[in-house]
Amino acid sequence: MTKRTTARRLLTLALLAALAAPALAHQGHSHGGTATVQIQGQDYKFVTPASVSTGWTTFEFGNTGKEAHHMQLVRLPSGMTQASFLAGLKENEGATLARVEMVGGVGMLLPGQSQRITVNLAEPGTYIALCFVPDAAGVPHLALGMAQTFQVTRAAGTAQAQPPKADLQVKLVDYGFELPGGVTITEGPQVWEVLNNGPEGHEMLIFRLAPGKTMDDVAAYLQKPGGPMPVIPMGGAQAVTKGHTSYAHLNLTPGDYLLLCAVPSPTHQGAPHAALGMIRPFKVVAKTAAR
Template structure:
């Protein structure tokens, strides 16, 4: 009888472990401050992660194992528009337009972009990570509404091909069930707007920080996207003019491999909706840094700010 009871208890433990394992596959967790996070891994040109997450506040840990810079952009497409729709109606127009840009024919490029479906302006960019250099990782927190989302990266290969066209696009479904998470407590607070650019409060010292980014407003710029915040470390060889030009994907040499000399991308937050607040984490060493948006001529818009960590 004792043997039967012991066998029964072992079976319960095994079943419990299997159930726990499946839950962790869907909602990975870390012990750091007991926060939940969703792990996303890029090995080459991919997003390896779960298919569904809960709504509300979610923390993503993005691990870039590849040899290219990447970011995560989360899109809300109009109802009924699936990944198949995007591949058939949106990506070809951007690919065609970018090919013309690489040839130096901007008029033909704008004609190609004119082939985007009429509903494309309804697409909402709701968050994601800033640019992250190869072999690095970043953590960001965002508040997501229920429904289907698209995860993408449109950094370009050396030949001008978008990463999204090479496989860096994935559907992510956000459930009605709320995560129950709360936003983290930040020690550096950024406000970004089309009129005042990037401003921040809080002392930027060496060490670990949680940085909040509040979108006072949002604007669609010449490159079809809004402002965001990317954190960049600058070494002695970095040139800010080169960095600024590179941040515009519509520049033939912009948002493309290789990255400008002397810069290392450390994450940040991608496009957010007006009134929303997003968070990212970073560990800073002494050196020179910049916050920069992925917009044309960022410095003229107040969207390039340099600072030094002693």
């Protein structure tokens, strides 16, 4: 994108620098009775079903390519086509994303990784799966063909699915992450409820600090990038519009992590929300240490 910020590009290029890292184990948890939809991310396309039913749906996104990918889902408003949407992104990413309904997705994953996300496809219509991650030359994957439409149709006579039970709720606000006070995050499979209280669209990307690195190293790298990134991508929940909730199915190991939102702000000249303060460290402890 012509107006993509340097900070956002650096954070996504971190995935490319970490390709030699071993893939994480499959991330999963109880689906709460929702339908499961498989989507593959290849270089450079998505493999999606042609049609999905409305309601709470669990998407399992697997990166089967050789580059890092994520999966952002959006619903287009009436009268907007995929071509006009992509043209708008090229002209002004933040303003264009503010015009569509962002319904979530899976955060950035390395090749071989997979993660589930449960989202509510409340309205029928045309949806698009997108990958904003840039290649080594800085070209976003969606500009290379990684944008795939599918239809969401209202299914009659089916039982209404319910979202999964959450172990933790994270509130997204302008511009920060609100976690329950005094909570201890322990290792293992878990479901995070991610609620956007807005008013802007937000995402919850998860990175683990590399061994021996601190938040000071992260801040220094963003000010003056060079050498290996001090963080390792761990997926997370892609952007949702205000009022939307998604459920990220995670499998966390002990260590130091950070939450980050890189969505460009339409009210701050496209600055990524992380540059406006939307970055927060947290720790995952072993179950024995939590007792």
